[in-house]
Amino acid sequence: MSIAHLIRYQRKHKQLTQMQLAVQSGLSLPTIQNLEGGRAGNPTFDVLEKIGKVLELRLALESLEPDWRFLIEFGLPLGQEKKQKPETSFSSLRFLEECQKAMRYLLKYKVPESDRRFxxxxxxxxxxxRHYPQYLLYCFDQSLVKEFMKNIKRDGRMIKLSRIALSKISKVL
Structure with a gap:
């Protein structure tokens, strides 16, 4: 659903006219009309925040790129090996979210399989x-995992990286 459709739907759901929304949000009527018509281009966060308050919509900025540092600390075999204690505490839910975010990011931006992050x-x-199949089966989006792993070949390099990953995640899972 686009921003234009979301604003129009929520405004009608709240039984507000465009004029009422403009007055309550402190924006001009043409701004509201342009937003709903999809002609606003890229509205600023300020404008969206004002409309969001009136329409009771929560806005959040979220990075598309995963937190690589967190993933490296807890299992991703990438970068320098740290012998010291991790800086952040392990959260299974965050680990799951960051792994899935990494898969989506790498697939969306068509990062080649030869890329180190991939x-x-x-x-x-x-x-x-191989070592925590139940965790992978019940916690991860299986269609995403299947799409990500479809062209992966298990060669010597993959086995070595897998062992490094296993040595890290076995300490926290």
Whole structure:
């Protein structure tokens, strides 16, 4: 659903006219009309926040890119090996969200399979698949995992990266 459709739907649901929304949000009527008509281009966060308050919509900024540092600390075989204690505490839910965010990010931006990040995420999934299959089966989006792993070949490099990932995640899972 686009921003234009969402604003129009929520405004009608609240039984407000465009004029009432403009007055309550402190924006001009043409701004509201342009937003609903999809002609506003890229509205600023300020404008969306004003409309969101009136329409009771929650706005949140979220990074598309996963927190690579967090994933590296807890299993992703990428970058320098740290021998010290991790800086952040482990959260199974956050780990799950960041792994899935990494898969979506790498697939969406068509990162080649030869990219180090792609290989590292694939190795992490391989380690989970072989040693924690129940965790992978019940916690991860299976269609996403299947799409991500469809062209991955398990060669010597993948096995080595999988072992590194396993040594890290076995300490927290």
């Amino acid at each position: 290989e590292a995420v694939a190795a992490l999934l391989d380690a989970l698949q």
